[in-house]
Amino acid sequence: MQTEFSKEQNLLRDVVSRALRDKSPATAVRELMATDRGYDPAVWQELCGDAGLAGVHVPEVHGGAGGGAVELGIVAEEMGRTLFCGPWFASAVMAGTALLEAANESDREELLPGVADGSTIATLVLDDLDDPAGVGGSITAAANGTLTGAASMAVDAHVADLLLVVASGTGGLGLHAVEGGASGLAIEPLQVVDPTRKLSRVAFTGVPGRHIGEVTGDILNRIWDRICSALAHEMMGGAQHLFETTVSYTKERFQFGRPIGSFQALKHRCADLLLEIEIARALTHHSARCLDSGEGEPCAASMAKAAAADAYMSAARAGIQLRGGIGFTWENDTHLWFKRSKGSEVLFGTPAIHRERMMTMLEGAA
Amino acid sequence: MIPDRIRQEVSAWLDANWRVDRPLIEWREILLEGGWAAPHWPEEWYGRGFTLDQTAVVAEVFRERDAVPAAQVGPRGLASETILACGSDDQKRRFLRPILTGEHTWCQLFSEPGSGSDLAGLSTRAEMKNGKWTINGQKVWNTSAHHADFGLLVARTDWDVPKHQGISYFLLDMRQAGVEARPLRQMNGHQSFNEVFMTNAVVPPEDLIGGEGNGWHVAKTTLSFERRGFSRRVRGSSIDGPKQGPIYEEYEEELRIAAEPYTWYPQREGRVDLVLPRARETGAINDPATRQEIAKLICLYTGARLASDGAEARRKAGTTEIIPAGSIGKLAASVIARQASHVHTMISGADAALSGPDSAADGIIAEVLVSVPAISIAGGTDEIQRNIISERVLGMPKGYRADQGPFRDIKRNA
Numbered sequence: 001m002q003t004e005f006s007k008e009q010n011l012l013r014d015v016v017s018r019a020l021r022d023k024s025p026a027t028a029v030r031e032l033m034a035t036d037r038g039y040d041p042a043v044w045q046e047l048c049g050d051a052g053l054a055g056v057h058v059p060e061v062h063g064g065a066g067g068g069a070v071e072l073g074i075v076a077e078e079m080g081r082t083l084f085c086g087p088w089f090a091s092a093v094m095a096g097t098a099l100l101e102a103a104n105e106s107d108r109e110e111l112l113p114g115v116a117d118g119s120t121i122a123t124l125v126l127d128d129l130d131d132p133a134g135v136g137g138s139i140t141a142a143a144n145g146t147l148t149g150a151a152s153m154a155v156d157a158h159v160a161d162l163l164l165v166v167a168s169g170t171g172g173l174g175l176h177a178v179e180g181g182a183s184g185l186a187i188e189p190l191q192v193v194d195p196t197r198k199l200s201r202v203a204f205t206g207v208p209g210r211h212i213g214e215v216t217g218d219i220l221n222r223i224w225d226r227i228c229s230a231l232a233h234e235m236m237g238g239a240q241h242l243f244e245t246t247v248s249y250t251k252e253r254f255q256f257g258r259p260i261g262s263f264q265a266l267k268h269r270c271a272d273l274l275l276e277i278e279i280a281r282a283l284t285h286h287s288a289r290c291l292d293s294g295e296g297e298p299c300a301a302s303m304a305k306a307a308a309a310d311a312y313m314s315a316a317r318a319g320i321q322l323r324g325g326i327g328f329t330w331e332n333d334t335h336l337w338f339k340r341s342k343g344s345e346v347l348f349g350t351p352a353i354h355r356e357r358m359m360t361m362l363e364g365a366a
Numbered sequence: 367m368i369p370d371r372i373r374q375e376v377s378a379w380l381d382a383n384w385r386v387d388r389p390l391i392e393w394r395e396i397l398l399e400g401g402w403a404a405p406h407w408p409e410e411w412y413g414r415g416f417t418l419d420q421t422a423v424v425a426e427v428f429r430e431r432d433a434v435p436a437a438q439v440g441p442r443g444l445a446s447e448t449i450l451a452c453g454s455d456d457q458k459r460r461f462l463r464p465i466l467t468g469e470h471t472w473c474q475l476f477s478e479p480g481s482g483s484d485l486a487g488l489s490t491r492a493e494m495k496n497g498k499w500t501i502n503g504q505k506v507w508n509t510s511a512h513h514a515d516f517g518l519l520v521a522r523t524d525w526d527v528p529k530h531q532g533i534s535y536f537l538l539d540m541r542q543a544g545v546e547a548r549p550l551r552q553m554n555g556h557q558s559f560n561e562v563f564m565t566n567a568v569v570p571p572e573d574l575i576g577g578e579g580n581g582w583h584v585a586k587t588t589l590s591f592e593r594r595g596f597s598r599r600v601r602g603s604s605i606d607g608p609k610q611g612p613i614y615e616e617y618e619e620e621l622r623i624a625a626e627p628y629t630w631y632p633q634r635e636g637r638v639d640l641v642l643p644r645a646r647e648t649g650a651i652n653d654p655a656t657r658q659e660i661a662k663l664i665c666l667y668t669g670a671r672l673a674s675d676g677a678e679a680r681r682k683a684g685t686t687e688i689i690p691a692g693s694i695g696k697l698a699a700s701v702i703a704r705q706a707s708h709v710h711t712m713i714s715g716a717d718a719a720l721s722g723p724d725s726a727a728d729g730i731i732a733e734v735l736v737s738v739p740a741i742s743i744a745g746g747t748d749e750i751q752r753n754i755i756s757e758r759v760l761g762m763p764k765g766y767r768a769d770q771g772p773f774r775d776i777k778r779n780a
Contacts, residue, residue: 004679247760262763264749267756274755275697279669286672297668307665355661356654362664363642366652 001293002070009074016078019047024082026333032085033195037159039086048118054092055116058100063113069226069291073233073284080237083340085196087121090156093230095122098164101223102175107212111162111177122162125154125202131353132224139204141169141176145211147204157187157200165204166215173220176209183207194343196336225301228348229287232308235344236281239308239315242337243277246270246319266322273318280311299358306354309345316341369423376402376427384433386611390620393613394436394467403436403466407450411458412466432609434617437468439624441510445472445518447591452576452584461516461537468620473514475505475538475562476585480779483750486530486582487769487778490564492521499536499569501544504561509627511547511560514540518588520581525774532773533581537573544568554736558627593692633730634737635699636706638667640727641713650713659712663705670698693751700742707738
C-alpha cells in the first residue's frame with residue numbers, strides 16, 4: 001500500500017489548490033451561499049469542464065483521469081479548504097461513486113462521461129443519510145420502473161440534471177436513474193445550517209425512472225465508504241484552513257500589551273489541536289490508500305470520518321473561541337467554516353455512528 | 367562498508383573469539399581489543415567509525431550468534447556518549463573502558479526537588495575548596511543511583527551570572543561518604559528511582575567535564591542522546607531463551623538489574639493491547655458506551671502510528687518542514703494512555719477497585735490505572751511538550767520570562 005503522496009499527486013494538489021484559491025475566495029463563497037442555485041456555472045465549467053476535477057477518479061475509458069480515492073481525496077481536501085460552493089461533492093463524489101460501484105457497464109458507459117466532464121450535474125438520492133443500514137424502504141420502485149416515496153434530504157438535487165436514486169424494488173435495493181425535470185418529481189429546497197451546501201427534500205410520485213444496477217449491502221457499504229473518505233478529506237482541508245488562520249490570528253492580536261498567542265492557555269489549545277488534526281489527517285489519507293489498494297483495515301473509512309469530523313469541529317470551536325467576540329460576528333469568515341464543519345459532521349453518519357460501525361466491523365454487532 | 371562485508375567480518379571474528387566459558391568482563395576486554403564493542407565510535411576510542419545503520423548490522427550478527435555485546439543498557443549509555451562527545455582524552459581513557467566492559471554502572475543526577483521542568487534553575491552548589499570541588503545539594507528521579515559507581519552531575523558554580531551560564535558538569539564518584547542514595551517510592555508502589563543527597567561530596571578538578579560554566583551545553587548533549595534512545599529502555603534479555611554457558615548467567619543478571627526499574631513501563635502506556643481481550647472476556651464489548659470509547663482509542667492509536675510513520679518517511683526523504691516528531695509523539699502517547707486507562711476502567715467496572723493478585727489480569731489492570739499519570743510527566747511534561755510544539759512548529763511567541771539576570775536574584779523554591 002502507498003504510504004506517501006507521489007510526485008504526480010503533489011502536483012495535482014498544487015494545481016487544484018491554486019485554482020481554488022483563485023476561483024473560490026471567501027467573497028465568492030459569501031455571494032454564492034446567498035443564492036438559491038448556490039454555484040457559479042462559469043466557474044463550474046472551468047474547474048470541471050476544462051480542468052476535469054469532476055472526473056479525477058473516473059477511469060479514462062469513461063472520460064475521466066483514471067485516478068482513485070487518493071486523487072479524489074486531494075481534490076476534496078482543497079475544495080474543503082476554500083469552501084468551494086458547487087455540486088462537485090454531489091455529482092463527482094456521490095453520483096460518480098454510485099455509478100462506478102453499482103451501475104451496469106452499459107449505463108456507466110452512457111452516464112459517466114457527462115459526470116466526469118461536468119456537463120451533467122448529478123446527485124445520489126438516499127432515503128437515509130445517517131447509516132447505510134437504514135437505507136431503503138422510503139422510496140419504492142414499481143415493476144414498470146416508476147418511483148414513489150421521498151428522501152427527506154438530498155445534496156444539490158435542486159440543480160441536478162440526473163438523480164441516481166436508491167430505491168426498494170421486488171429484487172431488493174436498486175440504483176435508478178431519473179432525469180432532473182421528470183414528471184412527478186418534487187424538489188423542495190430546505191433551510192440549512194451550512195448555506196455553502198444546498199439540501200432539498202425530494203419527493204417521487206410515480207416518477208419515470210430506469211433501473212441501472214443492483215445495490216447489495218456490500219455495494220452500498222462500498223459507496224458509503226468512498227463518500228465518507230472523500231468527505232473526511234474535505235473536512236481536513238477545512239480544519240487545516242481554520243487552524244492556520246487561527247494560529248496566525250493569535251500572533252497578530254494584542255491584549256495586555258502582548259500577542260495573545262504568547263499566553264499558554266492559547267498555545268496549549270493550539271498544540272492539542274495540532275495533534276488532533278495530525279491524527280485525523282493521517283487516518284483520512286490512510287482511508288483513501290486502503291480503498292485504492294484493497295488492503296488495510298476494513299473500517300478505515302469510518303475511522304477517518306469519525307476522526308475528521310471531531311477534529312474539524314475542534315478546529316471550528318477553537319477558531320471562534322480564540323478570536324473572541326469578533327469570531328462570533330457574521331462579518332468574520334470563521335462561521336462559514338464552522339457551519340460547513342457542523343454540516344459535514346452529521347451527513348453520512350455522525351462520529352458516534354461511525355464508531356459503532358467500526359466496532360461492528362471489528363468485533364461484530366453488539 | 368556494505369552490510370554483507372560487515373557481516374562476514376563480524377562472523378569471522380566471532381568464530382575466532384566468542385566463547386561462553388569466559389567471565390563476562392574478560393570477554394568484553396577481548397571485545398574492546400577487537401574493536402566490536404562500540405563500532406559507531408571513532409577508531410582511537412575502541413570503535414570503527416561506523417554509521418548507526420552499520421552498527422545495527424553488527425548488533426544483528428551478535429544476536430544471531432547469541433554473542434554477548436558490550437554493556438550498553440541504561441544510563442551508562444548516556445555517560446559514555448557524553449564523555450566521548452565532551453570529555454578530555456584523560457577522561458575518555460579513564461571512564462570509557464569500564465563502561466563498555468560493564469564494570470562501572472552510572473546514573474544521571476540532573477533533576478532536583480526545586481527544579482523539574484526548569485532544569486537550568488538547579489541549585490545544587492559546587493565550590494572549589496582546597497583544590498577540590500565540594501558538592502552540596504539534592505537530586506531526584508535518579509534511576510539506578512542506588513547501585514551506580516558514578517553519576518553525571520550538573521551543579522551551580524556561579525550564582526552571579528544568568529542561570530544557564532553558571533552551571534558546570536561533573537563526573538561524580540558515588541562511592542564516597544558524602545553521597546547518599548535513598549530509594550523513592552512512587553504512587554504505584556514501585557521504586558524505580560532514588561533521591562540522592564550530597565553533603566560535602568568531592569570531585570577532583572580533573573573530573574569537571576566540558577569546562578567550568580559550560581555545563582548547560584554538556585547537559586544538552588546528554589539530553590540529545592537520551593532523546594535519540596541511547597538510554598534505551600531495557601526489556602529484559604536481548605538474547606532469547608535459556609542459553610547454556612557461564613557467561614550468560616552473569617549477563618542475564620546484569621540485564622535483570624538494569625531492567626528492574628522499567629517493569630511497569632508498559633502499564634504507564636495504558637496497555638492498549640489488553641483492551642479488546644478484556645472487553646471480550648467481560649462482555650463489555652457489547653456495551654454501546656464502552657464500544658464508543660474503545661473505538662476512540664483505536665482511532666487515536668492507529669492515527670498516531672500512521673502520523674509518526676508518515677513523519678519518519680518525510681524526514682528520510684529530506685523534508686525541510688519542521689517535524690517535532692518527539693514532542694508530538696510524546697503528547698500522543700499521553701492522550702492514548704489516558705484514553706486506555708479510561709476504557710480499562712469502563713471495562714472492569716467495580717472490579718477496578720481491586721489490585722494485585724485479587725484483580726483482573728493478575729494486577730496488570732490495576733497497575734495501569736495507577737501508572738498512567740506518569741506518562742504525561744516523565745521525560746518532559748505534556749505542558750512542556752505543548753510549549754515546544756506551539757513555539758517551534760506553530761511559531762507562536764514565547765511568553766514573558768521572570769528568570770533573566772543573575773541567578774542569585776531569581777525567585778526560586780525554598
